[in-house]
Amino acid sequence: MSINETYLSDIKGRAEKAKGKKAALGPDIDLLRYHRYFEKGKIENLESLSRQAIEAATLSGIDVTEEVRSGTFLQVDHSVVYESLNKAYKGKLEIMSTTDACNRYDWLEDYYWRIVPVDQDKYTAQAELNWTHGYFIRVFAHQKPEYPVQACLLVEENFVSQNVHNIIIVEEGAELQVITGCTLSKSDAEGIHIGVSEFYVKKGGKLFFTMIHNWADNFHVRPRTAVIVEEDGMFVSNYVLLKSVKSVQTFPVAYLKGDRASAKFNTVVYGLKDSNIDLGSRIVLEGENTRGESTARTIAADESVIYSRGDLIAKTKGYCIAHLDCRGILFSKAGKIYAIPQLISDGAIKAELSHEASIGPISEEQVEYLMSRGISREDAVSMITSGFLNLDIPYLPQVIDRSIKEVIKATAKEAL
Amino acid sequence: MQEMLRVENLWVSVDGRQILKGVNFSINYGEVHVLFGPNGAGKTTFIMTIMGFPKYKVEQGKIYFKGEDITDKDVYERAQIGLGVSFQRPPTVRGVTLRRIIEIISDDKVDKERVHDFSEKLNLLGHLDRNLNDGFSGGEMKRSELLQLMAQRPDLVLIDEPESGVDMENIALVGESINTLLGKDKVKDPKRSAMIITHTGYILDFVNGDRGCIFLDGNIVCQGNPKDILSEIKKSGYRRCVECR
Numbered sequence: 007m008s009i010n011e012t013y014l015s016d017i018k019g020r021a022e023k024a025k026g027k028k029a030a031l032g033p034d035i036d037l038l039r040y041h042r043y044f045e046k047g048k049i050e051n052l053e054s055l056s057r058q059a060i061e062a063a064t065l066s067g068i069d070v071t072e073e074v075r076s077g078t079f080l081q082v083d084h085s086v087v088y089e090s091l092n093k094a095y096k097g098k099l100e101i102m103s104t105t106d107a108c109n110r111y112d113w114l115e116d117y118y119w120r121i122v123p124v125d126q127d128k129y130t131a132q133a134e135l136n137w138t139h140g141y142f143i144r145v146f147a148h149q150k151p152e153y154p155v156q157a158c159l160l161v162e163e164n165f166v167s168q169n170v171h172n173i174i175i176v177e178e179g180a181e182l183q184v185i186t187g188c189t190l191s192k193s194d195a196e197g198i199h200i201g202v203s204e205f206y207v208k209k210g211g212k213l214f215f216t217m218i219h220n221w222a223d224n225f226h227v228r229p230r231t232a233v234i235v236e237e238d239g240m241f242v243s244n245y246v247l248l249k250s251v252k253s254v255q256t257f258p259v260a261y262l263k264g265d266r267a268s269a270k271f272n273t274v275v276y277g278l279k280d281s282n283i284d285l286g287s288r289i290v291l292e293g294e295n296t297r298g299e300s301t302a303r304t305i306a307a308d309e310s311v312i313y314s315r316g317d318l319i320a321k322t323k324g325y326c327i328a329h330l331d332c333r334g335i336l337f338s339k340a341g342k343i344y345a346i347p348q349l350i351s352d353g354a355i356k357a358e359l360s361h362e363a364s365i366g367p368i369s370e371e372q373v374e375y376l377m378s379r380g381i382s383r384e385d386a387v388s389m390i391t392s393g394f395l396n397l398d399i400p401y402l403p404q405v406i407d408r409s410i411k412e413v414i415k416a417t418a419k420e421a422l
Numbered sequence: 423m424q425e426m427l428r429v430e431n432l433w434v435s436v437d438g439r440q441i442l443k444g445v446n447f448s449i450n451y452g453e454v455h456v457l458f459g460p461n462g463a464g465k466t467t468f469i470m471t472i473m474g475f476p477k478y479k480v481e482q483g484k485i486y487f488k489g490e491d492i493t494d495k496d497v498y499e500r501a502q503i504g505l506g507v508s509f510q511r512p513p514t515v516r517g518v519t520l521r522r523i524i525e526i527i528s529d530d531k532v533d534k535e536r537v538h539d540f541s542e543k544l545n546l547l548g549h550l551d552r553n554l555n556d557g558f559s560g561g562e563m564k565r566s567e568l569l570q571l572m573a574q575r576p577d578l579v580l581i582d583e584p585e586s587g588v589d590m591e592n593i594a595l596v597g598e599s600i601n602t603l604l605g606k607d608k609v610k611d612p613k614r615s616a617m618i619i620t621h622t623g624y625i626l627d628f629v630n631g632d633r634g635c636i637f638l639d640g641n642i643v644c645q646g647n648p649k650d651i652l653s654e655i656k657k658s659g660y661r662r663c664v665e666c667r
Binding site for chain 2 (some may be wrong): 369371372374375376377378379380381382383389390392393394395396407
């Protein structure tokens, strides 16, 4: 049984009306430029990908051997080319394309375009009107797969708009780690990736979501993400961007609906070349005793421009606490960083909201200190930079932490 | 004994202010020199200039280390040829752990077992995986500095106020560690030398100084046995030195 036609028709209608609507933030993109469509054939395993694709996928946290993964989803341009689920998790975990899931489950109507408005802007409209799959991941109640699920959204061709819609459902008491690698196999590809993501963390569930973006100079990215966390649930988001990109604009929102729910956003960004990067996170504290934390580390090099936003919005009448920590290092005279923290207490008389934001150069005192230990200037700068970006992220599974460190190691060296 | 460091007519300014005014100084291989002087006399400026920190601008004069003119060498180059410093207040370096820096500095010169032993001796085993100097107490900072120098093994160690912020119990530990660093706990290592700045002189209860120097107003005004100098300072302050000039 698929999703109700009336609901889908209503969604389509709203998308039609919004298809010319500019987004509130980020440079406006002419979507007509990215009109080409490519179908790709299925593959047997990830190791049969091209060398460039394997390299790109690896740099975005994907393990092509799948040895330490519960399952894998791979989409290339507009086709889902590979899906796998570790045998141990059959009946405990589901991975498929959202298109298949919508055809299979009528109840998905309760999750499809429910927390990201389809008419938010032209990008959400595009994701509906020219929808090209995306992943659906569901972990069943009280299941806790040992290894992460990995999803790779790969673009191979030029002038493509990859419009994915992802849905993750963590059922009651379940725990799931997800690594999403979004990447290009050609460094000169021109195009756009639009990713709508709607995540649902049920009572007592935990979702650790890590997204590694590995784009290139001529590529635009417009993720649209929202999460609902029910009582005692936890959502941890880690976002890593260490390569140049034409523009990326995203402002994920976590709605802490249930009492004692929590959300944490960790953002690590290294702006290179003329990248225009507009990133933020918004935590809406609606339940009592909810907790939120948002930490961003940004470095702007070359002519990059980085907007580092953070909103904490308290709405509960009970106690809640949230903190924003936003730090930036400016590497170049031509670079720009805007740190824009915002705290809103909407009748939340017991809410404790706080923030700290800072932007400064790399500390010469620290560099000279390391040099006095016999470390070259270049190595000292590299160590401090990697250290600044290397957040000690609580709850981050070791395997994911290792992936991020490897990406930082590989790219920081190249960037310096 | 052979000369390790020679400083000739050194004039140094910091942020446009003249601090050192024609210092002449030398230290031989295996010697420990103790630098005394009131606040602002130029002691820290002197050792930081020898280490090569760019904030300390050499206006005039020369610095020779092991016979080589190092006046124009940068901090890294000086560390590479055998100079090392223990800071009075080292900066916090977040994202770089004490263990990481020790591993990088030692670069196979010191084996892991020895680093472990040093860390244990300095009560720093619990600090190895913490960010460098992040939230360290005064005593922990001094011990961390010495641990790093043990890994670095410089020929000339410049130590700025090893006892400041350290409790009495830990001063003994710091003193013993300096002796270990200089190889003086075993057979005397004639290669290693040290210049130690002290205000209180407590460190002299644990480390034998060969020579003491008093800094006043940007120059060395008096030299002699460090314990005699300390005793004189305790008795009359630096007043006698002013009179001596």
